[in-house]
Amino acid sequence: MGLNYKESGVDIDAGKKAVNLMKKDVEATHGPEVLNSLGGFGGLFQLDLGKYEKPVLVSGTDGVGTKLKLAFKLDKHDSIGIDLVAMSVNDILAQGAKPLFFLDYLATGKLEPEKTAQIVRGIALGCQESSAALIGGETAEMAGFYKDGEYDLAGFAVGIVDRSKIITGQNIKEGNxxxxxxxxxxxxxxxxxxxxxxxxxxxxxxxxxxxxxxxxxxxxxxxxxxxxxxxxxxxxxxxxxxxxxxxxxxxxxxxxxxxxxxxxxxxxxxxxxxxxxxxxxxxxxxxxxxxxxxxxxxxxxxxxxxxxxxxxxxxxxxxxxxxxxxxxxxxxxxxxxxxxxxxxxxxxxxxxxx
Structure with missing residues (x-):
């Protein structure tokens, strides 16, 4: 018999199982602004612009860095997702922006559905804590690219602020x-x-x-x-x-x-x-x-x-x-x-x- 994708190192069924395990946590971050469910090709978010005179979108992206090494060593993966969200939403907050939605990227050598669900549960908790909807993401199984048991994370946040209320630092004065x-x-x-x-x-x-x-x-x-x-x-x-x-x-x-x-x-x-x-x-x-x-x-x-x-x-x-x-x-x-x-x-x- 010829090779198949699973024997080559990518298990599509494991990916489906991971999606099913994380679905409840992801949907817990959704409000009426989210117009799609998990699994679509893109995340749909309906903006309510009624409170803004001149709305400005603010975006940020980051990862977790080598703190991941500790998660690997301790085999503890339920809070590292909070770090991922925090690094981006705190950045856009520095300009006065309210987070609207978040997307994540998880790459690993071999997909472990239960571990993936733990990571995404942390991401969902971070989104709930920052009132951001987790509207999409990507889980990439890259056989041979990462060591066994290891993965990398990246996150992307989009927020909104009225142009007149953007915090730039330009108004900082002596005596502040x-x-x-x-x-x-x-x-x-x-x-x-x-x-x-x-x-x-x-x-x-x-x-x-x-x-x-x-x-x-x-x-x-x-x-x-x-x-x-x-x-x-x-x-x-x-x-x-x-x-x-x-x-x-x-x-x-x-x-x-x-x-x-x-x-x-x-x-x-x-x-x-x-x-x-x-x-x-x-x-x-x-x-x-x-x-x-x-x-x-x-x-x-x-x-x-x-x-x-x-x-x-x-x-x-x-x-x-x-x-x-x-x-x-x-x-x-x-x-x-x-x-x-x-x-x-x-x-x-x-x-x-x-």
Missing amino acids: LIIGLASNGLHSNGFTLARAALFNKAGYDYQEKIPGLENNLGEELLKPTRIYVKSVLSTLEDYYLSINGIAHITGGGLIENIIRILPEQLAAEIDSSKWEQQKIFKIIQEAGKIDDFEMLRTFNMGIGMVLIIDPSDKKEIMSELKAQGESPYQIGEIEKSQDYGMKIKIAGEIIEMG
Whole structure:
């Protein structure tokens, strides 16, 4: 007999089983705006433009990075999808956009329907948390391309904002306050350095129980990225005129991501003593003997999102964020500068970065 697709490495029946297993979770993210069911050639989403004078669509795409290595090692796949959604919806949120819908791409060497369903369940949970509909995706079985048990993920989000309410950073002024929202640990950035420090250099085990951590080391690192959509959008409803800049703290940490939204001749001065940093960052730093500056430009260091606000509404904005379940900290202030950049106060010493 001649070869068939399954013997070559691609199991169409496994793909069908995966779709059936994930169908309920995907459809749980759908509202009346979604006009198609799972399995179509394209996702259909009916826009309600009644609330917008000049609607602008905002798009973002990202992956999860080498955090996936931990999911493979621990064989735990039910939360990594939350990370995938968070990385894109938090990005478009930084421009004031409300997420509308999300699409995912999952590629693997050998399709395992139950594992695929776990991954998509996490994606669906992330979509529900950000009020986005999961309207489509692609599961690609690529025999011989990935190692056994491994896969890669990518995600794509589309949101909407009225043109007059786009957050660009152009309105940031001297004297504005920098408000940091607490992260849930590493989120999805810096894992190459974290793994090198913890497992290669210090020789920790993934199941290791370290004093000060709620979970074993592997589970602590796998904590999903916080999704800030509902809390920040709620705050923007009443205070968008006072919120002049938003930065999602991802790769590059506080240093690189705040700089991205600063107008010229302004600098951000932040004080690393002004917020609570989770124990995991200290463990990584000590394991790898990493200096403070390298930590701040690699990890979020306990701050996952930054709002730059007018000081006149500080009390109200902080109160609203707390009411929405956030832990906000005033971590710094915007000041004049000959160019633009960052001033980081670490242990009382200021380090300037242009």
